[in-house]
Amino acid sequence: MSGKNTGTGGRRIVAERRYSDSAAKPAQRKAAPKRQARKTTKRRANKPRGPIRRLLGILMLPFIWLFRLIWKITWRVSLVCFAILAAAVFYVSSTLPEDYRVLVDQRVRGSVTLLDREGQVFAWRGDQFGGMITADTVSDHLHNAVVATEDKRFYRHFGISPRGIASAVRINLSAGRGPLSGNGGSTITQQTAKLLCLGVPFDPETWEDETAYEADCRQGSIWRKAKEAIYAMALELRYTKEEVLTIYMNRAFLGAGARGFEAASQRYFGKSANEVGPAEAAMLAGLLKAPSRYAPTNNLERSRDRGATVLKLMNDQGYLSDAQHAQAVENPASLSQAAAAEAGGYFADWVMRSGPEIFTRNTTEDVIIRTSFDQEIQASTEEAMQLVFQERVSAESTAQAAIVVMSADGAVRAMVGGRDVRASGAFNRATQANRQTGSAFKPFLYAAAMELGYTPNDYVVDAELCIDIPGSSRYCPRNYTNRFYGNVTLTEALARSLNTAAVRISEAMGRDNVRKIANDFGLQSDLAEGPALALGASESTLLQMTGAYAGILNGGSTVTPYGLVELRLQGDSTPVITQEGGIGERVISRRAAEHLTYMMSRVVAEGTGVRAQLDGWQIAGKTGTTQGAKDAWFIGFTADYVVGVWMGNDDNKPLRGVTGGGLPATIWHEVMARITAGVTPRPLPMIDPGPAAPLVSQEELARQAAEEARRQQQEQQRQQRQNRRNNTDSAINNLLNGLFGNN
Structure with a gap:
């Protein structure tokens, strides 16, 4: 029985089942070692490349360490720099006046407006300021022209434009210039910071004159650019975009002594900046690139060409429709009668030199001078x-x-x-x-x-x-x-x-x-x-x-x-000086x-x-x-006017x-x-003595002339004899003094 049990019975019925069950379990337990064996086999297969990888790893360790060190330093330094920059911006912002209008007009010199005998403006001198305008009230065309020309991203940046700077650097390098030479990529806010000279006021003890002061404000060193960027961000932090734009539009120099767009509009067009149309606005905005070069009083056609470029920018950026653009191009801006005449330059210079210095050449006030100048007579003279x-x-x-x-x-x-x-x-x-x-x-x-x-x-x-x-x-x-x-x-x-x-x-x-x-x-x-x-x-x-x-x-x-004839301060009705005549x-x-x-x-x-x-x-x-x-x-x-004419060469x-x-x-x-054309002649104030008495005979004239010549000859001979006697007496006196002395 036991044999049966250990024989076929155990092997067929019980032992095989138990074996199969017991065999399955060891097989599952040995699965992991088999996988480990495969990995070991794989490592053994790659064993020849192990030293290379270890060598590369060893070689890369310094670079990895350096990279990690640089990264740690960089983000910490960046954080510190950002904190310093933020502190600087906040500090500069705190020094700015609360009311932005204080910065609108800080001219060192005043202006002089010269009127002719009829009270019409014919010349300007000094730094002309026509009065404050705001970005909200100025002509929409002028507002848009300035933004389109100078800073199309004005409403999207925080005072500086990295994109604009990168574009300017690329343009400069492609033109063979230095990265900071030529196009600067400055935003309107940065230009405003420059116009404000970064908040540094004019000091006559530091700068020889205002020209030197402004030249110092315009310098383009890297350190100056960095300070300019901080000041620009401070302006953006302190004021709204429209307030920054208002400061800019009132401070910009626009040629012919005009400071600000109101003065320039009055100077060139005889109207307020609130009233200019697209063509006039484009011409004014075009002056910002190079005020003296593009001033319409210097070269009207060149100024119009620049204006056409601005009009295209306005059209491309959606500020002008195609119809408005075409109309403005076909009807370019024209100068006012006074600006076109350019009358009385010599006269205006003379009045400025001959008038009181405190109200003319070195005035810090805005002065109105009425003169004796006649524009019609000047035109006739020229x-x-x-x-x-x-x-x-x-x-x-x-x-x-x-x-x-x-x-x-x-x-x-x-x-x-x-x-x-x-x-x-x-x-x-x-x-x-x-x-x-x-x-x-x-x-x-x-x-x-x-x-x-x-x-x-x-x-x-x-x-x-x-x-x-x-x-x-x-x-x-x-x-x-x-x-x-x-x-x-x-x-x-x-x-x-x-x-x-x-x-x-x-x-x-x-x-x-x-x-x-x-x-x-x-x-x-x-x-x-x-x-x-x-x-x-x-x-x-x-x-x-x-x-x-x-x-x-x-x-x-x-x-x-x-x-x-009369000098008064702008806004005052009582004159400071009057002149009623020169007799x-x-x-x-x-x-x-x-x-x-x-x-x-x-x-x-x-x-x-x-x-x-x-x-x-x-x-x-x-x-x-x-x-x-x-x-x-x-x-x-004539009975009305005296006219003097001189001709000659400057070198004699x-x-x-x-x-x-x-x-x-x-x-x-x-x-x-x-x-005198069309004027009724008036007689001269003179006395006509009538015909002269008859002339004496030619014989008498000859006798008088001979007598006068004889008198002159006698007088000359007498004078010569007297001179000889004086010389002789002097010689004798000198001889006696030499022999006997003064005693």
Whole structure:
């Protein structure tokens, strides 16, 4: 039984089942070792590559360690830098004024607006500020033009634009420039920070002048750029976008002395920035790139081209429809009448130089000056000058000219200081050039004669004359024609501009007397001491000479030329300065002035100034040509205006074929022909003495001349004998002193 049990029974029924069950369990338990065996087999198969991996791992350890170190340092440093940057931004923000309007106008210099005699603006000087505008109230077209041109992401950044900076660097590098040279990628906020000079005010002890201050504000170093970025973010933190834009639009320099878009709009278009259309707005926004280059008063076409570029940007960014864009391109912006005229540059410069410095050249206030300037007369003056130079002067000529138009009381109505009739800030030959006056000086010695009781019909001998000058050679004047005319009236002597007759009169009246009358009439320069005084050897400016002639026209009273009529501060109704006229004390009697005016009228009627004649008008004047033809003058007047004309070379080279009775008289005629067009002629204030007494016979003239020559010869011989006696006495005295001493 037991055999059965250990035999087939156990093997078939029980043992096999138990075996199978028991065999299954060990098989499951040994599954893991089998897998481990496979892994071991696999490792053994890869065993030759183990050292390489370990070597690579060892080699990479320093780099991995370095990377982890750099990362740890970087994020910590970045965190510290961010904290420092945030602290800096918050600190700068705390220093900004709470009210952004305080930053709108912080000009160091004020502005001067010049009005003509009718009260119309014709010129601006200084830093013009037309008044505050805001980004909310300004013309939508101007608002959009500024954003489209300068910073299209303005409303999406936090003061700086990394994308814009990267784009600018790429453009600079592609153009062969340095990464920070050229395009800067500055946002409007960064530009505002620069305009505010990062909050640093002007200090005259630190900067020599405002130009140096602004140059320092515009420097582009990396450290400056970093501070600029901090200041820009502080502005964004402190103010709204519209407030930042308002500061920018009021502080930006836009050429021609205009600070801010209101001043620029008034300067160029004669309207407020709140009223400009698309074309005008585009032109104004275009100025931001290069204000002086694109200023429409410098080059209108270039400014329009720049404006067209801005219009396209506005169209591309959706600020203008295609129809609006096309209309604006077809109708570009135009300058106002005052801006287009560019009138009175020389006159405005003269008023600024001659006015009180605290209210003109160095004003810190906004000043309004009403002047004596007449824009119509100025236009006539400029047109006449240009016409004569175009038609009568060769293109190679370097000759210059100047013109002054003045009323009898000294009120200057127009002024041209050079061939470039519309220059501004240039050398003004009407007021700054001291030149010899030549025969244009002669009316003042005849004024002395009239004041001492002589009449236009009195006679003077025009004959050879020589005067001994102590310490110098003999002075022997000659007439321009190299002829002598014998016994002539004072009127004829002046009309023909006879030199010997003029010297005789000057010597007879007394040089000191002639000099005093000339000084009293306004010729304040050092006048010549010798007999050449009579022939205009002294120097003067055209303005002074014209003012002196105005004294003759007004009846013999001194005149102070003036242009400033009234000066007041902007916003004030009470003027600070007023000027009612330039007439001063009487120099000669009215009778003497009216006699002299008659004599000067014959200069134009039949003498050296005939080219100045105007049909229907009485004209008085005098020509002048200096020795060597270095200067040529004609100064004349009607009953209403005195006009002075000068021609010459800046380097004192002689003029070729030009005398006072030539081109200067022609220019005078062209000026007055335009000024008097359509005006009823008025007579000159003069006394006509009637015909002169009959001339003496030629024999008598010859006898008088011979007698005078004999007297002069005798006087010279007497003087020579006296000189010899003096020399002999001096020699004897010296000899005796040498032999016996002073005792």
